[in-house]
Amino acid sequence: MSKPILHSYFRSSTSYRLRIALNLKGVEATYKAHHLRHGEQRADAYLALNPQGLVPSLELEDGTVLTQSMAIIEYLDETIPEPPLLPQGAVRRAQARAMAQMIACEIHPVNNLRVLTYLKTGFGADDAAVANWFRHWVATTFEPLESLLAARQEKTRFCFGDTPGLADICLVAQVANNRRFDVDMTPYPVISAINEACMELEVFQKAAPAAQPDAE
Amino acid sequence: MSKPILHSYFRSSTSYRLRIALNLKGVEATYKAHHLRHGEQRADAYLALNPQGLVPSLELEDGTVLTQSMAIIEYLDETIPEPPLLPQGAVRRAQARAMAQMIACEIHPVNNLRVLTYLKTGFGADDAAVANWFRHWVATTFEPLESLLAARQEKTRFCFGDTPGLADICLVAQVANNRRFDVDMTPYPVISAINEACMELEVFQKAAPAAQPDAE
Structure with missing residues (x-):
């Protein structure tokens, strides 16, 4: 098949x-x-x-x-x-999508390879300036993301409930990306705990960059 | 109420x-x-x-x-x-969301106010350099977007069918934004036609920036 x-x-x-x-x-x-x-x-x-x-x-x-x-x-x-990747209820679904989009629409687009390359070629940014840019946009969104997660009424293991979904998926991929620029995760204990909860699961481990056939 | x-x-x-x-x-x-x-x-x-x-x-x-x-x-x-803002069928819904996200995840995030401000303060970019940056990211995504729209099997009035939806919403807002940096729309006849079809509708006209109470 x-x-x-x-x-x-x-x-x-x-x-x-x-x-x-x-x-x-x-x-x-x-x-x-x-x-x-x-x-x-x-x-x-x-x-x-x-x-x-x-x-x-x-x-x-x-x-x-x-x-x-x-x-x-x-x-x-x-x-x-x-298993569903979005929670039950239109408001909670909107909140889960919004959390995912905080990463997908605010952090990742400004920090991907082609944008960082433009900073170097178009503005002469050196590695340190590029790293500052990357970390700036992570902090700009991780700070409110951490607040939102810390303020949840139910302190669930994952962003929305006891099973991982769309927001967790985006969170884990961003946390992994952060390591390339040594982002200090100390200010984000809730994000870090959710990331760890995800990475205990085999489905997340098998998806990690290092586990892929083209990993270097 | x-x-x-x-x-x-x-x-x-x-x-x-x-x-x-x-x-x-x-x-x-x-x-x-x-x-x-x-x-x-x-x-x-x-x-x-x-x-x-x-x-x-x-x-x-x-x-x-x-x-x-x-x-x-x-x-x-x-x-x-x-009226539904996404078409019928999972594949078509995915295509409509993808088209919307080409704008929402590839163009808008790198071209919003706070990012352009960083280019000026962090890299000393002048107005011309900022305009080049803006136009670069529009072209990078509008070129494949125009190809995708031109290659549609059904040449419908809007992106997906005869009523406007999510992709049209993102398209219209981006085309309006482009005017701030004099983006040449000549290479994008299909995008332009869809934008015009939308702007004939009162619901779009009433949403336009110039029609808002805080317009300057």
């Missing part, structure tokens, strides 16, 4: 999100690596699948190509309802 | 998205302006509602505060099903 193809790069945190979601849903996918630092995602064959030239993409069995990690995760949640 | 409160800034393109969605769903909200250039979104009273200090927020009748424009729009679509 054919399987979907996961177009990924081990170090890409958006690919990491999708790998976690696939594992949580029990979907087996064929792993196809695209080395971002070698520009492999800009090859014609891949651009024909995903004209943005970004990873991840999920190529379904019928050839349909889905793009954008957050949209693909919602697709998985709609087509494979168990 | 009480109404929800829309915390907004006329020029904010994420606020613009939410204003369109509220209008499409027929939700009347009390408009509360926060002047971003005067830092009003950082006032303690607003931070108590939204610790990120960003607009928009939607304060529901019971005091619940929803944040992140994309999460709020999904909330509106779940709680007020008609």
